[in-house]
Amino acid sequence: MVTGINHVTLAVSDVERSFRFYVDVLGLKPLAKWSRGAYLLAGDLWLCLSIDEKTRSSPHPDYTHMAFSVADFDACSKRLADHGAPIWRINQTEGPSVYFLDPDGHKLEIHDGDWRTRLQSMRDNPWEAGIEFFPDD
Secondary structure: OOOOOOEEEEEEOOHHHHHHHHHHHOOOEEEEEEOOEEEEEEOOEEEEEEEOOOOOOOOOOOOOOEEEEOOOHHHHHHHHHHHOOOEEEOOOOOOOEEEEEOOOOOEEEEEOOOHHHHHHHHHHOOOOOOOOOOOOO
């Protein structure tokens, strides 16, 4: 059975540019960097940046994205704005969020909240009738 997420790999077109974005703008911890990739930490999440000649040139049209928790939401959102990170969605859910693109068009988000605050918000203001909640212990 799955016990967690081991790592996430993002295809990138320029390792140095992506490395600088994830380290300098988002504040991820660098672990290793080489000509075709890099390893970073986002909390306990191991993130791999990997050169791929087929890397996208624009974001996918769907809602699929990766959201990061941040220690200081206001400071991180200011860094994103100062960096000019493109915004791809306006927040419509519980808790402050900024939805932005990385240099290769990967859809990302910073979010101030967690699954507990989201579920409580859904219980308090159901998105639709018939939402089924499961025990979380």
